[in-house]
Amino acid sequence: MDFLITLIVTFLWLVSTSAWAKALTDIKITTGENFIKEITACTGDVKCYYDSVTSMGSLNVSVIFGFLNMILWGGNAWFVYKETSLHSQSNVSTHGAGTVAPPTGM
Numbered sequence: 001m002d003f004l005i006t007l008i009v010t011f012l013w014l015v016s017t018s019a020w021a022k023a024l025t026d027i028k029i030t031t032g033e034n035f036i037k038e039i040t041a042c043t044g045d046v047k048c049y050y051d052s053v054t055s056m057g058s059l060n061v062s063v064i065f066g067f068l069n070m071i072l073w074g075g076n077a078w079f080v081y082k083e084t085s086l087h088s089q090s091n092v093s094t095h096g097a098g099t100v101a102p103p104t105g106m
Contacts, residue, residue, distance in 0.1 A: 006080045010073040017066030024059050 033050045042048035 013070035
């Protein structure tokens, strides 16, 4: 159950961070220099100039931390998987009463 929850959280981090990165890209495009050309009041005799937009560096950092957090959850999923019965089944031998058979052909 823990492994399943970890996988779900990892997937949700990936989806939400990707959505935020796409939204941030759209915000940058919408508030960029080309935005001035689309304003109807800036046509004709009126001239509008693009000065600047507030720095979006902290927003870029939030996207980076979102992807790093997703990688962290993905790495944690491996350790949670190792604690499940799915992983330990491959290491259990069915030979004898709890003993492992010696390798043959050496």
